[in-house]
Amino acid sequence: MNTFISAVLVGLVGVFCMWDSRLLGRLNFEQPLVGATLVGLLLGDVPTGLAVGAAVELVSMGLVQVGAAVPPDMVLGGIVAAAFACLTDASAETAMTIAIPVAVLGQLLGIVFRSIIAALTHVADSAIDNGKFKTAYRMHICAGSGLYAVMYFLPIFLAVFVGTDLVQAIVNMVPEWLSTGLNVSTKIMTAYGLALLLTMMIKKGMTPFLFIGFLLAAYLNLSVIAVALIGVCLAVVFMGFKFNGSHAAAGVDSDYDPLEDDED
Amino acid sequence: MATATKDVSLNKKVSQFFWRSWAIQASWNYERQMNMGFLYGMVPTLDRLYPDESDPKQLAAKKEAYHRHMAFYNCTPQTSAFVLGLAASMEEEYAKDPENFDPDSINAVKTSLMGPLSGIGDSFFQGTIRVIAFGLGVQLAQQGSIMGPILAMLISIVPSVLITWFAAKIGYQGGHEYLSKLQGGDLMEKLMYVCGIVGLMSVGGMIATLIGATTPLQFADGTVVIQDILDGMMPQMISLGLTGLMYWLIKKNVNTGWLLVIAIVGGIALSAAGILA
Numbered sequence: 398m399n400t401f402i403s404a405v406l407v408g409l410v411g412v413f414c415m416w417d418s419r420l421l422g423r424l425n426f427e428q429p430l431v432g433a434t435l436v437g438l439l440l441g442d443v444p445t446g447l448a449v450g451a452a453v454e455l456v457s458m459g460l461v462q463v464g465a466a467v468p469p470d471m472v473l474g475g476i477v478a479a480a481f482a483c484l485t486d487a488s489a490e491t492a493m494t495i496a497i498p499v500a501v502l503g504q505l506l507g508i509v510f511r512s513i514i515a516a517l518t519h520v521a522d523s524a525i526d527n528g529k530f531k532t533a534y535r536m537h538i539c540a541g542s543g544l545y546a547v548m549y550f551l552p553i554f555l556a557v558f559v560g561t562d563l564v565q566a567i568v569n570m571v572p573e574w575l576s577t578g579l580n581v582s583t584k585i586m587t588a589y590g591l592a593l594l595l596t597m598m599i600k601k602g603m604t605p606f607l608f609i610g611f612l613l614a615a616y617l618n619l620s621v622i623a624v625a626l627i628g629v630c631l632a633v634v635f636m637g638f639k640f641n642g643s644h645a646a647a648g649v650d651s652d653y654d655p656l657e658d659d660e661d
Numbered sequence: 662m663a664t665a666t667k668d669v670s671l672n673k674k675v676s677q678f679f680w681r682s683w684a685i686q687a688s689w690n691y692e693r694q695m696n697m698g699f700l701y702g703m704v705p706t707l708d709r710l711y712p713d714e715s716d717p718k719q720l721a722a723k724k725e726a727y728h729r730h731m732a733f734y735n736c737t738p739q740t741s742a743f744v745l746g747l748a749a750s751m752e753e754e755y756a757k758d759p760e761n762f763d764p765d766s767i768n769a770v771k772t773s774l775m776g777p778l779s780g781i782g783d784s785f786f787q788g789t790i791r792v793i794a795f796g797l798g799v800q801l802a803q804q805g806s807i808m809g810p811i812l813a814m815l816i817s818i819v820p821s822v823l824i825t826w827f828a829a830k831i832g833y834q835g836g837h838e839y840l841s842k843l844q845g846g847d848l849m850e851k852l853m854y855v856c857g858i859v860g861l862m863s864v865g866g867m868i869a870t871l872i873g874a875t876t877p878l879q880f881a882d883g884t885v886v887i888q889d890i891l892d893g894m895m896p897q898m899i900s901l902g903l904t905g906l907m908y909w910l911i912k913k914n915v916n917t918g919w920l921l922v923i924a925i926v927g928g929i930a931l932s933a934a935g936i937l938a
Binding site for chain 2: 430
């Protein structure tokens with residue numbers, strides 16, 4: 398089979414696996430075992446695809462994506478490794494080693510694209526202001542899915558069509574200060590997103606609850622689910638103070654808030 | 662404002678929540694994560710509620726509603742279907758009775774639910790189903806059987822479909838059922854109060870768990886490690902400080918585009934200067 402066609406086919410497997418988590422709620426097509434098997438199927442060597450997929454899947458087991466952290470991209474690695482094993486008779490282990498720079502490039506693209514989409518969010522904001530509602534949600538369904546597709550297609554296609562040397566060269570071109578710096582940027586962007594949410598939520602006298610939530614998670618290492626459940630209990634307790642009794646004289650005292658402080 | 666809601670069957674609505682909650686991650690980004698995905702899920706409902714863009718009142722309400730759902734959101738897609746259904750029912754109640762329904766309650770409910778529902782959703786789908794499905798799948802694949810990946814996919818897909826569908830249906834129907842009971846009296850006010858507290862505490866928890874900014878600063882040949890000192894006083898202090906700084910800048914009405922530039926360039930600069938990691 399023509400290398401160009403193989404590269405496109407393997408790239409499309411990558412797009413399909415990426416869209417599994419983007420458009421299908423992560424049905425688990427985005428797993429090394431499935432991606433590698435699909436590559437084997439398309440390149441006419443199912444047993445090799447299965448073997449590579451099983452090997453990479455074992456490595457990736459136990460890696461659960463939590464929060465904004467970007468884990469080593471085993472799916473991308475698995476797809477590329479399967480393609481190399483099918484096309485060059487490399488063993489599963491060798492193919493995995495070759496696949497590492499490709500996974501690194503995919504991750505770098507991932508950081509850049511997720512930042513670009515953060516900028517697109519602002520484009521959508523102003524589109525809504527201008528009454529262009531379709532433009533706003535197309536940022537999600539068209540631009541978002543499109544960028545995520547490129548993020549997988551490009552490194553896979555390059556690796557299979559031109560070779561991993563080129564991919565390695567691209568990765569080497571990106572200076573380390575830039576990639577570690579962008580990593581810090583993503584953290585500040587997350588802080589920005591949460592701060593935006595807070596501007597809509599903070600009401601007079603409610604700020605202490607924000608800090609209670611923070612302190613519980615920071616000092617006691619409680620998860621957000623634990624913090625939310627404690628919040629429900631606290632809210633019920635405070636509701637007793639806030640609403641009890643004052644309702645006989647509704648309207649007179651309805652603005653009373655035991656936590657009210659005189660900020661503003 | 663009398664809104665003539667086009668009649669759409671319940672199943673049609675639920676299937677819209679179903680597919681759109683699956684597509685909620687298509688524009689996952691660092692700033693507000695699944696914000697545009699959530700908006701996308703609300704679009705059919707909002708477009709039905711405010712069909713007439715030539716009416717300035719409706720247009721303003723529609724813009725406001727679109728903006729409302731552009732807020733930070735992050736939750737497992739399958740359990741998000743519940744939140745989408747519930748938020749849609751709240752939007753419908755709000756459009757019916759804009760005088761007595763506080764629209765802020767919609768985002769308060771969303772924020773209160775996303776922590777617990779993503780905790781449950783992630784540990785069920787990623788932690789349990791995925792491990793069972795692919796544990797079996799890998800074993801079969803190692804023996805060279807194509808049934809490995811096929812079986813793994815079947816085990817993954819069936820619960821996902823069932824849970825998404827019923828979560829959407831229960832969220833939407835339950836929302837209407839309880840919201841009509843909550844109207845009148847002070848029940849709505851009480852619910853708002855609870856959601857306000859739970860929502861704020863969840864965001865506090867997210868600041869401590871999602872950002873994870875640290876400093877690599879060291880003095881006196883590594884005997885004085887600033888991060889250790891900060892951790893001794895208050896863990897995640899830098900994350901809290903960054904959120905506070907961004908909040909202050911937003912309150913100062915700094916242009917949103919600039920804020921994004923500050924985040925990106927500032928991050929690279931602070932990292933290069935060895936101040937943040």
